[in-house]
């Protein structure tokens with residue numbers, strides 16, 4: 001489902017070029033639930049963003065469901081991401097002036113069909129249909145992340161990428177959110193790639209990749 005070949009990503013800081021990813025090779029099959037872990041600064045988020053179509057590598061290719069992401073023009077790439085990929089971030093990234101339902105409707109509204117029905121169904125899947133009219137500020141952190149998960153799954157994407165999805169949550173909420181995410185992925189055979197620094201969460205996946213100094217050190 002996801003193929004990455006020879007990924008190189010570096011950042012220019014002043015006069016210095018810092019190479020963060022050193023030629024990553026990776027293959028993730030459909031429905032696989034993969035955790036990326038490793039020390040701070042190892043390149044986990046950079047790898048996730050590069051695999052997810054959010055950060056173009058200087059070298060290499062990423063193919064998702066047979067489509068080479070970075071060969072698409074920006075408009076086609078955005079449409080491909082909206083239809084095929086869901087994103088979950090540590091800080092939820094909900095729009096504060098929109099209700100839970102309206103936030104979840106965004107990907108469907110961009111796709112142009114049945115946004116409200118799909119959004120309500122997604123809120124039901126995360127157990128929050130009763131909170132549909134609440135603003136993010138009226139929800140707990142765990143609930144906000146569940147709304148963000150509903151938004152990510154509303155279009156039934158083939159792939160979900162999550163960057164430290166439990167990073168702002170206490171251990172009880174972390175466990176619940178991770179269970180929910182894994183359950184949703186399993187239920188619809190969605191490929192799941194999650195960055196976490198929490199080893200107890202990372203062990204719950206099908207595969208754990210340890211990233212160190214921009215390379216995959218072990219699996």
Ligand SMILES: Nc1ncnc2c1ncn2[C@@H]1O[C@H](COP(=O)(O)OP(=O)(O)OP(=O)(O)O)[C@@H](O)[C@H]1O
Nearest residue numbers: 011012013020039040041042043044045046047197
């Ligand atoms: N936009 C950027 N500009 C410059 N350097 C960056 C940028 N993004 C990341 N880096 C650098 O790349 C390296 C890897 O960062 P990355 O966020 O991928 O690590 P990480 O493993 O996710 O770390 P953490 O667990 O602390 O979030 C770091 O040294 C970081 O400073």
